[in-house]
Amino acid sequence: MISKEIETFEQMIHMDIRKLQFNINKSKFKPKNLTPSEYKGYIQLKQDHDLVIKSADKGGGVVVLDREQYHQEAMRLLSDQSTYQILNTDPTNSIKELFSEFLQKGKDKGILNDREFKYLKVDHPRIPVFYHLPKLHKNNINPPGRPIVSGINSVSCKISEYIDHLLQPLVVKTSAYLKDTITVLHLLQDLTWEEGFLMATCDVSSLYTIISHEAGCEAVEFFLRQADVFVDEQVDFILKGIRLILHNNYFWYHDTYYLQTHGTAMGTRFAPSYANLFMAHWENSAVWTGHGWGSSLVLYKCYIDDILIIWKGTKVQLEDFISHLNHNPLGIKLEYNISCEQVNFLDLNLYVKEGHIETSTH
Template identity: 60%
Template sequence: MNSFNTYIDLQKFKRSLCLKKFFAKTPIERIIIEEGKYKHTTLKKKSKFYPRHMISKEMEAFDLMILSEIRKEEKKNKLLRRSNITKEETRALNSLCKNKELIIKPADKGGGVVVLSKDKYEREALRLLGDTTTYKYLEGDPTTSITTKFSIYLDKGKELDILTENEFEYLLVQHPKVPVFYYLPKVHKDRENPPGRPIVSGIGSISSNLSEYLDHLLQPLVVSTRAYVKDTMAIINTLANITWEDTFQLVTCDVNSLYTIIPHHLGCEAVQFFLRELGQFEEEQIDFIIEGIKLILQNNYFWYDYGFYLQLIGTAMGTRFAPSYANLFMAYWEHQMVWTGHCWGQNLILYRRYID
């Protein structure tokens, strides 16, 4: 047990209790509020507010009790110096930690753990990045120039009052991290040489908060699309209300690598279509949203193996608004290819779409 980390967690828990007691309610995510002629989110910088006067005697007693238990555990560990695993397991873990020739990743599906040789992992990563229609190698770090583009965009939103002061401060990432590329091995397809599902970890990147902002605005559009299904239980409940007939056929289909194949112009066209169809967004805000999506898509850069790359098509798996964006793209395709202009669409008893 790490005593210091346990103490920090205890203090965070106390603050959380005090805040809940102070506000007497929990925040609701993805609330869209009306302010003037534009729609806004509740996004804002994380508050450091701590209503210490809400600390009760019960909280203080709980705090003292936990601290006492922490000290007891520290004394036990010093006296016993015992581990909860065997010596052999300890040696194995230490050996794995020191082994720089192995890569350990979660499997793409099934929740398993995959251990690959470094050479094999890097070969697949370079194969993925070698697709010049999807990725472009960059000569240097583009962080500074891309940060400038985002700053200009956010300044514009603030000047037009499309962004509130809270939204502006939240979206402006002062010290952005460089996104990192990795992939998840698809061992369900090939156990010996598993292909990879590319992921870009963009937590703390220049586009991370803007992506979250766009997701808040796009989620209500996704839910309103004709084929939307929330989860497994939703489709089970829907099927329960259908009387099966001998002439019916059950069909499933899958889109291969959807996130990385959506052309930017078609994806933006789809989002623009549904924003206008909903009829609740001002044209100026629609333009601002589309500009933000283009900004993320066209500046989706990342680092891998001492080099920088730019994704040329599609959106990265890992960015917050990607599922909403992909859902709306598919809904737009369905609008053109399923619901209108095709007589076979009239023969559908039920049609639903789910994006994991």
């Protein structure tokens, strides 16, 4: 757990940043790395309330969107009644009570000590806010959005952080786990490209919203018990905490309160770990167990919803393997690209040169 001293230090830094931002806004601050014409454009963009400026979902770019276009995509996402439900009132107080009761039970059972209890309890929660990041890699004219709920200082933020702290060690031990781009580079450095090899990248469509609460919690429980370091009461407490967050994942957008009824939103702290364990649990049966792919599957690695495959065999055989993966009861659907020359994975361009896979920034 993060100490109270670190938390206090973090709060002091945030206060200093807010003061700095206030002073910058009040002064005639001009960035030194902009030319006069660039600075003029910066001011015009800042003052144009008909535009929305967001980071691209992938690649680190900046996207400038018409506000109405951005709003229409948000409403398209939120109109999915199988995932989102409109609420008539602000549920913050009632949900806060549920989380307080949960933490008190954890303290009473000795699962949480006094310091942990105080840290995890949010007395003055903020209302989570919905936004989306444009997927330019899908469509650079009308990019679909990746839904995100910003839960900073929300009623569930500390508990989500606590759960993530417990799940992360389980995630890194899963068979297909990829930490980051650097890990990919190290893996490819040791791989010799042979004739008959193929590369494939797969993207799980809408991973965060397809995970049913039952399937996600089943996966987490499997890895918690497999780790053999948690007593039954701890496992039960962690699973109850996850379900509490999932069933009370509410947020605000455009003067309306919503509840997410299916899946978990990007934005809550434990979501990547939760999604990783869901994928790993599925891969245990779909990829690694008893399907005879071993001689062909040179490499299979997964970064949350992005999969990299190196395959020894024909394109038809690889397509059969991916088709096998796509036939599952969990709603997992892989969009894929196969090539013997080059593919894009995460922020890398992978290409074959002189018997090795070389990379460049994508």
